[in-house]
Amino acid sequence: MNVEILYLNDEDMEKLGATDMNAVIHDVKRAYVLTEEGDVLLPGKLAMRWGKTPEDENVYGRINAMPGMIGGEYQMAGIKWIGSGPMNYKKGLPRASVTMILNDCDTKLPVCIADGTAVSAKRTGASGGVAMELLSREDASVLTVCGAGAQGRTQLEAAMIVRPSLEKVYVYDIRPESAEKFAEEGRVKYSDVEFVPVSDPEAAVRESDITVCVTLANEPFIHSGWLKKGSLLMNMADYEVTKDCVRKASKIVVDNWETIKHRLISTVAIMAHEGEISVADIHAQLGEILLGTKTGRENDEEIIYFNAVGTGILDLAVTTRCYKKALQEGIGTRLTYWH
Ligand SMILES: NC(=O)c1ccc[n+]([C@@H]2O[C@H](COP(=O)([O-])OP(=O)(O)OC[C@H]3O[C@@H](n4cnc5c(N)ncnc54)[C@H](O)[C@@H]3O)[C@@H](O)[C@H]2O)c1
Known part of the structure; x- marks a missing residue:
């Protein structure tokens, strides 16, 4: 049996409603409520910082790992892996770049890799x-x-x-x-x-x-x-x-x-x-x-x-909504993970 992963790039995510602020506000509210109801796993945020002092990260950058699981209507685990290059603007690049990996809650296998850059900015706004x-x-x-x-x-x-x-x-x-x-x-x-x-x-x-x-x-x-x-x-x-x-x-x-x-x-x-x-x-x-x-x-x-410092489950909620829509509408690129 082949195991596939769905790959969703920035344009796919846009089509799937990742940047729809009203929908993102709804997801963020649900993530906050599910947190209080104990229907999430939130093991913490790991910061991999460049430089010698904590302040240096705002010059030399960092990559943060933000794993989590969200229950309720989402039922998805995953991780937000977010790079921050404070000097990227000098190269005409955004400071933040986000890769989302979604994992099935039952098998724990990865099911989707998505660009989460727009999601991250929108969910912080939300x-x-x-x-x-x-x-x-x-x-x-x-x-x-x-x-x-x-x-x-x-x-x-x-x-x-x-x-x-x-x-x-x-x-x-x-x-x-x-x-x-x-x-x-x-x-x-x-x-x-x-x-x-x-x-x-x-x-x-x-x-x-x-x-x-x-x-x-x-x-x-x-x-x-x-x-x-x-x-x-x-x-x-x-x-x-x-x-x-x-x-x-x-x-x-x-x-x-x-x-x-x-x-x-x-x-x-x-x-x-x-x-x-x-x-x-x-x-x-x-x-x-x-x-x-x-x-x-x-x-x-x-x-x-x-x-607010942000948690990965906010991004997970938004990306899961988009992933489910992608499956229904046939959007995205299917990649073989295991032959
Ligand atoms: N709370 C959260 O959930 C969350 C989520 C994402 C980002 N953030 C944080 O938000 C901040 C901004 O992120 P961004 O993606 O908009 O970055 P960005 O680089 O796109 O924008 C930052 C802006 O702040 C300005 N700036 C830098 N130092 C300043 C200072 N001392 N005084 C006034 N302005 C200054 C820059 O010129 C730039 O225009 C970052 O620190 C980031 O870590 C928080």
Whole structure:
């Protein structure tokens, strides 16, 4: 008997709905809920870093291995293998490249190899979108995006879906030309929203209902005094916001505390490592709020800090949905694995 693997490239994945943000938001919510229900396996994230210190990875790069299994309607195991080349932009290449391998839960054999690059960016946007839906003011009108890269774009896309009330978007990037380009694209895509590139984030953050940080910064550049009453501060990457921002928040909400602690790159993770906060200070994981066992935003006054580091099962959920559709529609290339 021949054993085959289905190979899905970037164009196949696009056709299969990998970039459909509404569908990705649905998958991400299901992954969070299944996590709280104990219907996943999440053994942890392994970072293979280049360079001599943890900070070096934002210069020399890394490849992360993110295995998992997701139950529910997905029933799939697999791994996300994600390379990050911070200097790739100089070669005209994206920073991140993702290979997904899906494995059958029964036989454990590989069934699919897929390009997960777009999935990864979309699911991070979706994760941010779920946080915005649960934790930002319903009438949020001003957003600041820090980091005008791939993730910044999907954060914006999700924000526009979950908070159609947004009227103004500030964009800050260490490379001003990137912020300009982001704003130009935004004006074309969302013609009724004002886009303002800024070279200093302070005034923008002071005015913002939502601030999302998706940069490669290792030195905090967002300060607690800038945070507006009722705002949501989203620390989606590394050490981007000061410890005082976390201290000032009425609630600390995370995607997955175990993974955050283990990965040890974000402000709240560093504070936990240094004994400045404990698990008791973490108000909720997103899945608990989705399940209704914990509260999300409770009034228009509280400042909420959110941190997400991401887990492989988000990508697994999206890729499995695409794989099942590929089987139904005959999309992709069948490769012989064993003769
Ligand atoms: N939380 C998650 O689940 C998750 C998922 C994917 C990526 N990320 C993280 O998001 C970050 C951005 O990823 P990306 O794919 O968009 O990368 P990218 O290279 O496409 O974009 C990053 C942008 O940040 C800018 N930047 C770098 N240093 C900065 C600084 N100090 N201040 C302001 N801007 C700065 C760069 O100029 C660039 O435009 C990475 O750190 C990545 O690890 C998080």
